[in-house]
Amino acid sequence: MQKQFKTLDEQISLLKERGLIIPDTNKAKRYLLTSNYYNIINGYGKYFQDSPDHYVTGASFNEICSLYFFEEEIKKTVFNAALQIEHHLKSIVAYRFAEQYRDQKYAFLNPSSYNPRKLSDACRTINKFSNILKININDRTSSIYHYVSTYQNIPIWVIIDHLDFGGLYHFIKELPDQILNKIASDLTPFFFDNNGITLGQRFTPTIMLSFMKNILEIRNVCAHNKRLIEFNCHADAKYLSELHDQYSITASEDRKSFYNTFIIMQCFLSKTEFCILNNTLRKRFKNLNNDLNTISINDIFLKMGFPENWQLRSPLPQ
Template identity: 50%
Template sequence: MKKYKTLDEQIELLRERGLTITDASKTKRYILTNNYYNIINGYSKYFCSSPNKYLPSATFDEICNLYYFDKEMKNTLFQAILEAEGHIKSIMAYRFSEAYQNKKYAYLDINSYDSKKILDVSFITSKLFKIINNKKTKKSTSIHHYYNNHGDVPIWVIVDYLEFGDIVSLIENLPVNIQNKISRDLLSFINENLNQECTFTPEQMVSFLKNIREIRNICAHNNRLLEFTCKSDAKFFDNLHSQYNLAPNSRRRNVYSTFCLLSCFISKIEFAKLNNTIRKRMRTLDKKLSSITINTILDKYGFPKDWHERGPLSQ
């Protein structure tokens, strides 16, 4: 059983392990307000030469800077994913409405989905029904307005009440003809960002969205992003991955891979902002590291060596 340690004891332990702490009072305040476990257990290992032994020049400030950088990475990626989420919700709602015009509550009908995926569809329709049932009596909601004034809640209304994972599941279970239209609509982003004409399959689209969803969850719950890997490799998309030096046999499940995938779901300006913000954050961190190099950290996110030294994208 781990014994309770005072702030002074925690600092003394770090010093015994070779970590340089220049301002004990400031460090105690930081540990108290930011959680010793999250900072030390989550980020200090990158400054160690062996278990429980820090590199000769490692400092507490370096660990804090890496901890803060990871938070900035999560915030930056999360904002870009919200942009992608908005785009994909809008496209999906439009194409679904187009396919089932004038059919009330079409998204509650299992016949509106792929007939081969009945069990998954039942889960989705059940959740949609619960959302409507819960919100229809709340006067401040758009669901209440449409339910009581129009006798229907269109899909473009209910999508705003769905989580990103729900949207991904919904798209994954749509008929192939609707999936094809959605993936073709995304080509406006893809062709713009890649500067080339290409094709984009529903299988690739769903695979990309699943990995983006995993990164989104890490960011939303403020878990450690550094070294995170998704459950599966994203489907290989030659037009995209070749531009980022990711081969068919490359692992495509890390943060860098997911960063690349976002270019398929956001505009050129939005992706440039994402790219440039991350680059700026990396360059700042580089100046604050002394015991290790920035490339050690870039590698843990999956970014290529010296990626931060590349020029910014035009905004």
């Protein structure tokens, strides 16, 4: 059966019938018009309900909006951290790839530049690079046009900037083992800066790629405006005792939640960058806690994998 269109007045009436308090009807109608009933009510109203068609006593439209805008803000914060991670990775990967193939033109188009065990996947990455060249090679404003016309070559550090995080992840995944090992090693100073612990070879390419995959999934949730609350990655992040033990997370526990992805980000961010991420999230959670009256902030923490009362922990020194 098809859902029938409802006017803003009908939407408001339905919400009131279900027990939702609406302090300012005109403001609520404006929110519903500009932010979409489905996004706000269907997406976040359910956390204030005691049954599918009824809100808990005292629940208000303002609380739902606070939760909605809270998540909008933390998604911006997390997405920005993902961009910083992407930048670090692109710089490291471009350096190590160029170091390995310093005398070869267009090495990223050569199948022999990739892991021989992953050639079928590498062909898709080569095709992606080829399409990037086709799109940009005649664009006089493009750095690719400049390098082709001037040097008859495209350095990896130029074309890699045209990959999104997903393309970058697959490119890294398909590289030869000797390059992967160097990349993983290059990342370990981030963890030392954040924790004062030297990882050495314990931060393996397998762990690195597992962490990257979950960060990519969370990044895509933020980029495509999906709901972060209750989101779980497809697979557990690999267990790294030096990291997870600090958070009392054991090898047998689930490591798919947003909280688990948040803590692994410190393996790819500088101390200042991770502190800003941590402290900004903490501030957003504290603000949300002040706006909630009928549910507990811990109800939200539970759905995101965070420990109870996480917002009360001391901020990290920046």
